Amino acid sequence: MPPxxxxxxxxxxxxxxxxxxxxxxxxxxxxxxGQGSTTFSWSVRKEAPCPRC
Structure with a gap:
């Protein structure tokens, strides 16, 4: 998990x-x-500020 x-x-x-x-x-x-598992990539990024807000 991300820090x-x-x-x-x-x-x-x-x-x-x-x-x-x-x-x-x-x-x-x-x-x-039952039992199961899955693996996925989780991307954390910083969005640019909203230009119209």
């Missing part, structure tokens, strides 16, 4: 504030009543 984020193992809730821009490989695994 600054944490996942609650009992609820699966992801919370926190991302502190570092970059790409992160995340693997999610589900267990109980």
């Amino acid at each position: 600054g984020l944490a996942i609650d193992p009992s609820t699966g809730l992801i919370s926190g504030t991302v502190s570092t821009i970059g790409s992160y490989t995340v693997t999610v695994t589900a267990v109980g009543g």
